[in-house]
Amino acid sequence: MRDFEDSTLWRISAFERNRQQTGDSGFMRLSGPTLLPTTLLAELRRLDADPASTDMLEVVAACLRHREPALLCLQHEELVWPVTLFPGEGVYHSPRDMATASVGGLSNLKLVVAEPPGVRPPGHWMHERVAQAEHYRPLPPLLWAFALHGPRRSLLADIAGPAAYRLVSGSSGVRPTAPGALGSAIERLQRESVTVREMAQWPGMSAERASRLLNGLYLAGNLLITRTRHSPREEAARSGRGLFGLRKRP
Numbered sequence: 570m571r572d573f574e575d576s577t578l579w580r581i582s583a584f585e586r587n588r589q590q591t592g593d594s595g596f597m598r599l600s601g602p603t604l605l606p607t608t609l610l611a612e613l614r615r616l617d618a619d620p621a622s623t624d625m626l627e628v629v630a631a632c633l634r635h636r637e638p639a640l641l642c643l644q645h646e647e648l649v650w651p652v653t654l655f656p657g658e659g660v661y662h663s664p665r666d667m668a669t670a671s672v673g674g675l676s677n678l679k680l681v682v683a684e685p686p687g688v689r690p691p692g693h694w695m696h697e698r699v700a701q702a703e704h705y706r707p708l709p710p711l712l713w714a715f716a717l718h719g720p721r722r723s724l725l726a727d728i729a730g731p732a733a734y735r736l737v738s739g740s741s742g743v744r745p746t747a748p749g750a751l752g753s754a755i756e757r758l759q760r761e762s763v764t765v766r767e768m769a770q771w772p773g774m775s776a777e778r779a780s781r782l783l784n785g786l787y788l789a790g791n792l793l794i795t796r797t798r799h800s801p802r803e804e805a806a807r808s809g810r811g812l813f814g815l816r817k818r819p
């Protein structure tokens with residue numbers, strides 16, 4: 570069986586054969602629990618039961634919300650990438666850097682299976698269970714790539730619904746950057762709270778691009794969400810008044 574440290578990735582056909590023969594992915598190298606923590610497992614089962622929510626980014630978001638590490642086996646084109654998320658440490662482990670994955674492949678990325686971690690995070694006292702240092706990489710760039718280029722085109726369930734969004738500083742103090750219209754949108758979000766519909770009307774933006782950007786900011790911890798029934802502009806339109814309280818002419 571291939572070692573988790575091997576930099577050569579599994580082909581999906583070989584991976585599935587191994588799962589049928591052994592009952593697991595082949596990457597679970599640690600002794601201990603064979604199931605994910607109860608709270609995370611319950612949410613993943615809920616996602617699995619809801620076809621509208623079952624996608625890779627929702628699972629990643631669930632791991633971050635619960636701050637629980639998990640091994641995600643992701644199908645990128647014809648290969649399986651074992652990616653272990655460590656939300657508490659802000660890193661991920663993979664035998665190869667997912668930054669080298671093609672954008673086209675990211676757009677069709679699929680979650681094959683989620684399991685308990687096969688390695689420990691860097692700095693863990695059980696150092697013999699910690700993998701090679703070069704296989705640990707910063708988590709935020711991976712989350713950003715998943716949000717901007719992954720398969721999900723709409724808002725994550727946790728941030729969807731009537732709401733206004735604004736950019737805030739994350740715990741690390743680092744603000745994500747993006748080129749072109751997305752970069753301009755980030756600048757505007759720093760100054761004002763807006764809805765997805767309003768963002769979609771900005772130059773170079775669309776409903777999909779706005780949703781992807783907000784998903785990325787949410788996963789990075791840079792998004793302030795204000796739940797509201799209507800935006801200020803929508804309230805003004807409904808009441809027949811302008812934004813400054815002046816009644817519009819008929």
